[in-house]
Amino acid sequence: MMLWIELLIFLACIVVGARLKGIGMGTIAGLGLIVFVFLFKMPEGSPPVIVLGMILAVITALAAMEAxxxxxxxxxxxxxxxxxxxxSITLIAPLVTYVLIFASGTQHVIYALLPVIAEISRKSGIRPERPMAMSVIAAQQGLIASPISATTVAMVGVLSVAGVxxxxILGVIIPATFIAVIIGSFAVLKKGKELKDDPVYAAKLLEGKFDLTQKMKLLEGIELRRAKGxxxxxxMAIVFVVLLGVFPELRPEYPVITEGTMTSxxxxxxxxxxxxxxxxxxxIMAVFKAxxxxxxxxSIMKSGIVALISILGVSWLGSSFFEANRIVIVDSISAAIEGYQWVFGIGLFLLSILLFSQAATVVTLMPVGLAIGIPAPLLIALYPAVNGYFFLPTYGTILAAVSFDQTGTTKIGKYIINHSFMFPGLVTTTIAILIALMITYIF
Known part of the structure; x- marks a missing residue:
């Protein structure tokens, strides 16, 4: 009985925190910890300190580059x-978005791309819904494939105990997500009516509602040189990090004295x-004057701090809940997925809908996957399932895409879940998981 009460409190903290948005998820999780630790006398658990440290360091570098x-x-x-x-905007925009998010490690940059995609689509007579919705989904896929995103850093931190x-991770996820984005883009090529035949667009055209212009910031002279530098x-730092992962011997050794014995x-x-x-x-600050x-x-530092506080609270709350009920949770999930370990991916998908964060989903549920004995290769293959938060159209990138598309073709439907992002999201995420499963099975 107590387990269900604790689970109800855990889910209530997530739902209320998600509604508050921003750092609300992390702070409300703090209230849940008060109840768990001080009232219910549950183990305090532990926040993922190393993961949080890595995320903070990466965010600092990204924020300096932005400055x-x-x-x-x-x-x-x-x-x-x-x-x-x-x-060819329907095919090019998602790929450009994927590469840019992959390279920058943050979805933040898509806010600068969305007005451009909307403008090019409309002027080309292409239904903006197609490239706009698919680009939002491509941003999610690019984020989990990026070697320096908070999500990937969290994934490395969790699976490192299993020798991963x-x-x-990148060897599986990069080809899986990239191919999935290409297939998803082809899948939406004919989605919806052509722009010239869309009645909503026709009405807006008559009203003269297309005055949005997004001017790019022009970099010249010393500003351009600093930006490039x-x-x-x-x-170069990203490449170096990847090399350190590929060749562990590049990482420096140091002497360690254990019980009088010198080791390294x-x-x-x-x-x-x-x-x-x-x-x-x-x-970057010293040389390029950031x-x-x-x-x-x-904006990157602000969004990064929000992510840190959210991950801190949610993962700590989840850790306390898991430690208090470890035996019951492990036995129950093991029995539920016995012979069908891929079902764990559904759990990742559903939790990401609640958390609105891939990184928080990873640090909350991936350790459970390890604890119940799911092989690390399968956990890597199921990793794209953490992108399920497109299911409810409440995330910032989704709302931004709807707002920037003045034609009205990118929309949230009457029944909420019948929105522009559902079809490309389901197709792309499913394909990414299937390709990842194939790669892990073969190699």
Missing amino acids: AGGLDYLVSIADKIMRSRPQ SLIQ STIVFF GRIDMGGAIMIIMLAVAGL DPESTVKG
């Missing part, structure tokens, strides 16, 4: 690529990522 103009530079490149082939490396340094230890990936990313942030105050006040 130096690096993100504006990346967006300007994406803008030129999309405008070069306007008639960054390169093993910060971008190059950041991507090697810095782990978590520590390496934190050191490198903090150093990159410092280098203003520390602008770095802290930038």
